[in-house]
Amino acid sequence: MKIGIMLRHFEQHNGGVKNYTSNLLEELLKQGSNHEFVLLYNNPKLIGTYNHLNNVKEISIKIPSRFLWDQLGMYLLQKKEKFDVIFNPKHSVPLFVKCPTIFVCHGLNSYLMPWGSKKLDALYRKYIYPFYVSKSTLILAVSNSTKEHLMNFLNVTKEKVYTTYLGIGKIFREPIDLNEQKRIKAKYKLPDKFFLFVSQIYPAKNFGRLLKAFAKVGPQNGFKLVIAGEPRWLVKKEISLIEKLKISEWVVSAGWISHNELKYFYSLAEALVLPSLYEACPSPILEAMASGCPVITSNRYGTKELAANAGILVDPESVDSIANAMKSIIDNELLYKKCVERGFERVKDFSWEKCASETLEAIEKVKGIKKTAISNIIFPNVNKKYKHLKINPPEKELEEIL
Numbered sequence: 001m002k003i004g005i006m007l008r009h010f011e012q013h014n015g016g017v018k019n020y021t022s023n024l025l026e027e028l029l030k031q032g033s034n035h036e037f038v039l040l041y042n043n044p045k046l047i048g049t050y051n052h053l054n055n056v057k058e059i060s061i062k063i064p065s066r067f068l069w070d071q072l073g074m075y076l077l078q079k080k081e082k083f084d085v086i087f088n089p090k091h092s093v094p095l096f097v098k099c100p101t102i103f104v105c106h107g108l109n110s111y112l113m114p115w116g117s118k119k120l121d122a123l124y125r126k127y128i129y130p131f132y133v134s135k136s137t138l139i140l141a142v143s144n145s146t147k148e149h150l151m152n153f154l155n156v157t158k159e160k161v162y163t164t165y166l167g168i169g170k171i172f173r174e175p176i177d178l179n180e181q182k183r184i185k186a187k188y189k190l191p192d193k194f195f196l197f198v199s200q201i202y203p204a205k206n207f208g209r210l211l212k213a214f215a216k217v218g219p220q221n222g223f224k225l226v227i228a229g230e231p232r233w234l235v236k237k238e239i240s241l242i243e244k245l246k247i248s249e250w251v252v253s254a255g256w257i258s259h260n261e262l263k264y265f266y267s268l269a270e271a272l273v274l275p276s277l278y279e280a281c282p283s284p285i286l287e288a289m290a291s292g293c294p295v296i297t298s299n300r301y302g303t304k305e306l307a308a309n310a311g312i313l314v315d316p317e318s319v320d321s322i323a324n325a326m327k328s329i330i331d332n333e334l335l336y337k338k339c340v341e342r343g344f345e346r347v348k349d350f351s352w353e354k355c356a357s358e359t360l361e362a363i364e365k366v367k368g369i370k371k372t373a374i375s376n377i378i379f380p381n382v383n384k385k386y387k388h389l390k391i392n393p394p395e396k397e398l399e400e401i402l
Contacts, residue, residue, distance in 0.1 A: 001035045001367055004081065006088035008042045008069050016200075017106055019259075019283065020142075021089040023167060027356030029053055032363075038081055042069055067128075070094055084367050087359075091129070093136045100137035100366040104164075107142070107280030107302070108149045109204045113391040116203030116277075118233050130154060137366045140164045140359060142281035143302045162362050165306075166281050167352030169259055172290040176267050184264040188254050194224040195326060196269035196293070198262065198284040199276075201231045201239070206277045206298075206316050208238035208394060213275070213322035215245040221330055224250050225273075228257045228265055259287075266291035271329045271339075275316040277391050279303045285311065286350055289343030294336055296325045310342035317394070 005025070009017060029037055029050065037056050041047065044060035051058065061077060063069040074086060074094035086094060086101045093101035110117040110125040117125070133139065133154050139161045141147040147163050150156040184190070195214065201207050214225045225247075231239055242251050257265060266272065272288040272295050279302040286306060288295050295311035297303040304313055312329065315321040329336055 001084040001364065002038065002082065003032070003035055003363060004038045004040055004074075004077065004083040004086040006040050006070070006074065006086065006090070006092075007046070008040075008066065009090050010041060010046060011043050017090055019169075020104070020106070020166060023169060023352045024089060024356055024359060027167075027352045028360060029056060031353075031356050032360050038083065040074070040077060042073075071096065085363050087363055091132065093132050095131060095135050100369045101135065102138045102140060102363060102366060103132060103136055104140045104142065105146055105150060105161075105280075107146055107278070108153060109278045109280075111149065111153045112278050113204060113393070115393045116234060116391075136160075137369050138162065138362055140362060142166060143305050145301045145305055146280045162358070164355050164358040164362070165350055166283055166286065167355045168283075168286045168290050168347055168350050169352075171259055172263050172266070172287045173347075174263075176264070176291075181264045181267060184261050185268060187261075188257075188265075189252070190226060190254075190265070190268055191224040191252065193222055194226045194252070194269055195271055195273050196226050196228065196265055196288075197273055198228045198257075198265070198288075199274065199282075200229045201227075201235050203234050203393075204276055204278045206275050206394075207235060208241055209316065209319050209322060210273060210275055211238070211241045211245060211247070211251075212319045213326060214250075214273075215247050216319070216323040217326045217330070219247060219250050221327075223270060223326075223330065224252055226252045226254055226265065226269070228254050228262060230256055262287065263291050266293040269293050270336075271296050271312075271326070273322070273326060274298070274303065275314055275322045276303055277316050281306060286347055290347045292340050292344065294329055294339035295343065296322070296329065308346060310339065310346035312339065 033055055039058045041060040042062060044062060047058045047060050050056045061073045063073045070092045071094055075096050078097040078099060083099050086097060086099060088103040091103055091105060093103050110121055114122055133156060141150060141161050141163050144163050147161045150161050151158060199205050218225055242248055266288045272284060272293050274284055274297045276298050281302045285295050285297060289310060295307055296314060297307050297311050298316040299313035312325045314325045
């Protein structure tokens with residue numbers, strides 16, 4: 001097969017979807033040695049990244065507009081290259097090509113909590129994303145909850161969606177180098193006792209409630225909160241809580257941390273605390289468990305699915321629930337040890353080799369399937385019967401503090 005892989009996003013920061021793509025691609029190119037992979041970049045400087053592999057061809061088509069790159073750029077390349085399948089590890093497909101297309105759905109947070117999306121993203125999800133869903137031959141969902149949301153929000157058939165979980169970077173499974181751990185601790189001035197939050201900060205991350213919970217537990221027990229991530233959008237009020245709650249001296253902002261260093265953050269932390277309102281398949285949970293770090297996370301959607309019985313599950317809409325979990329991990333040594341042991345056992349189910357194998361199986365499955373003509377696509381409106389699952393904004397709670 002000749003497989004075109006859309007990599008317009010391949011030069012963004014190394015978290016999230018870029019991390020997914022680079023890890024998946026490494027294994028996919030190994031396992032698919034009988035196929036020809038054509039890697040499609042926007043940035044010509046990326047050509048040569050995989051020139052050491054015989055089954056890989058790299059092409060760049062420079063188009064500033066994301067939409068035009070996806071649609072016009074891929075249409076022109078398909079006419080020239082005659083792909084058997086086009087695969088996008090992100091969340092779009094070319095609408096006018098005749099070959100089968102597959103994309104990866106990394107979550108539908110803007111459907112569950114539209115108030116937490118930027119206006120442009122909300123418009124995209126409402127008017128453009130449904131066309132990608134309809135036009136694609138197959139969709140890979142990063143968790144079963146994501147698959148369920150695709151079926152319920154966008155009326156996708158069960159047969160059209162495959163679940164392929166993320167893997168875990170090998171670095172998180174490697175033994176801890178104590179000298180390197182000491183160096184990282186000194187470099188970032190990490191405290192002796194701390195809880196860890198790993199993520200970019202935006203409304204779905206529930207950062208305000210995390211701060212309120214930490215304020216109840218951390219300072220009086222001598223624990224700080226280390227933030228490995230950066231603020232993104234619509235979180236000014238939540239960030240301001242650090243001052244309002246008078247916990248500035250107890251919060252350490254480390255910024256964006258590379259995976260090579262992040263594993264040592266996990267190894268030093270009392271627990272990862274990720275009480276998100278919504279996650280599809282959050283890699284920090286797997287990374288923490290593989291690093292021997294207990295996990296406190298939400299009892300819903302992708303966080304519950306990944307953590308299973310290996311994490312401490314909390315009600316993300318209850319500050320007391322989050323605070324009690326943090327206190328319990330401090331006070332209960334047996335609970336701490338059980339979380340570590342169960343975490344090591346849980347992550348045995350996840351690997352990039354497995355993710356790549358399942359992805360390749362899906363790609364091979366769609367070869368030869370006739371495409372739906374764009375003129376025949378029915379715009380799939382959001383299923384109104386599913387509105388009861390939407391997450392409400394925590395406006396009243398914030399008003400009480402501010």
